[in-house]
Amino acid sequence: MALDHDGIFKQLLSSFLVEFLDLFAPDILALLDPATLILLAPESFVDLLDPDRRTADLVVQAQGREGLATFLIHLEHQAQRDAKLPRRMFRYFARFYDRYDVPIYPIALCSYPSPRRLAPDRHQVVLGTHDVLRFQYLMIQLNQLDWRAYLSSTNPLAVALMARMRIPREERWQVKAACLRMLAGLPVTAAQQRMLAAFVSIYLPLNDVETRRFEAEVATWQTPIQEAVVELITEWELKGREEGRQEGRQEGRQEGRQEERQALLLRQLTRKLGRLPEATQREILALTPEQLLTLSEALLEFDTLSDLTAWLGQQQAGA
Numbered sequence: 001m002a003l004d005h006d007g008i009f010k011q012l013l014s015s016f017l018v019e020f021l022d023l024f025a026p027d028i029l030a031l032l033d034p035a036t037l038i039l040l041a042p043e044s045f046v047d048l049l050d051p052d053r054r055t056a057d058l059v060v061q062a063q064g065r066e067g068l069a070t071f072l073i074h075l076e077h078q079a080q081r082d083a084k085l086p087r088r089m090f091r092y093f094a095r096f097y098d099r100y101d102v103p104i105y106p107i108a109l110c111s112y113p114s115p116r117r118l119a120p121d122r123h124q125v126v127l128g129t130h131d132v133l134r135f136q137y138l139m140i141q142l143n144q145l146d147w148r149a150y151l152s153s154t155n156p157l158a159v160a161l162m163a164r165m166r167i168p169r170e171e172r173w174q175v176k177a178a179c180l181r182m183l184a185g186l187p188v189t190a191a192q193q194r195m196l197a198a199f200v201s202i203y204l205p206l207n208d209v210e211t212r213r214f215e216a217e218v219a220t221w222q223t224p225i226q227e228a229v230v231e232l233i234t235e236w237e238l239k240g241r242e243e244g245r246q247e248g249r250q251e252g253r254q255e256g257r258q259e260e261r262q263a264l265l266l267r268q269l270t271r272k273l274g275r276l277p278e279a280t281q282r283e284i285l286a287l288t289p290e291q292l293l294t295l296s297e298a299l300l301e302f303d304t305l306s307d308l309t310a311w312l313g314q315q316q317a318g319a
Contacts, residue, residue, distance in 0.1 A: 003202065005079035009111060012160065012199055013058060013075060014039060015192060015264050019157040021073075024140050028073070028105055035271040036063035040072075041297045048095040050088065059096065071103040072096060078110045078119075086123035090135045106137035111164050116143050142166075147175050156186050160196040163203040173210040176200060177217045184228035191259040197232035261292050265299070273305045280305075283312045291315055 013020055017037055021029040040059040049057060060073040074096055078085060089106050096104050110119050121139035125132040147165040150158045159182045167175050179200045183193060206214055218229055262285055269284075270276055276284075287295065295311070302308050 005111065006077055008199065008202065009077045009079070009109070010058060011260070012157070012195065013077070013109075015195060015260065015267075016157040017060060019155050020075075023155050023158050023161075025105075025107065025138060031064055032062040032071075033065055037061070037271055038268065038300065041300055043297065044300075045096070045099070048092065048099065057092070069102065071105060072100055073105045073107065075107045075109065078108060078112065080112050081110070081115060081119070086120045086135075089137050090123040090133075093135065093137075108137055108139050110139070110141045110143075113143055113164070116166070118144065147171075147178075151178060151182075153182075154186065156183070156188050156192065156196055159183055159186065160199045163200045172204055173206055173214040173217070176204040176206065177214055179204070180229045180232050181221065181225060183232060184225055189263055191263045193232065195260055201233065261289070261296075262287075265292060265295060268296075269299060269302075269308060272299065273302060273308060276305070276308075280309065280312070283316075287315065
């Protein structure tokens with residue numbers, strides 16, 4: 001079964017938006033208040049996207065600092081090289097700009113391992129000697145980045161994305177070991193840690209020889225680090241090794257996804273409404289998966305904590 005690369009990246013980037021901007025667009029991050037970042041519900045702009053891209057893009061609303069107006073960040077993930085990307089980036093920019101009437105900052109993230117030639121970062125229309133259009137966007141091409149340059153990073157997203165950077169085949173096991181060792185010491189939640197480790201495991205599968213080298217490297221580490229890394233080795237690697245426990249693994253994955261949705265919603269609500277009372281947080285953690293999905297859409301309409309409290313009260317009344 002083919003991997004849903006767009007879905008995997010969308011989940012990762014949704015959870016680490018500030019870290020993404022800090023890593024690749026620090027000048028834009030400096031212009032905005034991170035607490036104001038809000039993911040727009042796909043339903044609000046899906047009609048603006050191409051039919052084959054309607055679940056791939058992220059559109060983020062941000063409030064500028066020091067009186068700067070609200071603006072949008074459009075983030076397009078590309079798992080395969082696409083010669084039509086520059087034109088599509090411009091079309092989307094024009095459509096978003098027309099609908100929302102605010103500045104748009106466009107970003108393209110290319111995660112494919114090949115080809116390695118530089119992807120274009122602009123769309124131009126030239127007529128004779130006239131530059132009719134010169135549209136430029138931020139291009140992030142992971143296979144142009146050297147994984148070793150991020151070995152000292154404390155940015156959790158950078159640590160995970162090392163798995164998709166330029167890696168010689170013989171270094172794959174070293175990258176995986178480095179990523180997991182770094183993740184084991186980062187100050188992130190357990191759910192975030194599992195998400196990042198799963199990403200690394202998905203994109204750095206090892207053969208038998210590489211696995212032995214990886215395990216030998218881990219065995220040289222201090223015991224606490226060894227134990228932490230073993231816990232981070234995800235079920236993607238264990239699949240098929242423990243027959244008879246497939247049902248338990250499926251339940252574990254579902255619980256993990258539930259925790260990730262909860263963590264993301266709490267983070268978004270805190271940014272928009274301020275610190276949430278513990279009682280309110282407990283109510284959110286008690287919501288069903290269906291209610292969490294509904295809340296992810298409803299939060300765009302919340303202006304105050306009272307709006308959230310009223311919504312939660314309606315859920316209890318309808319239970």
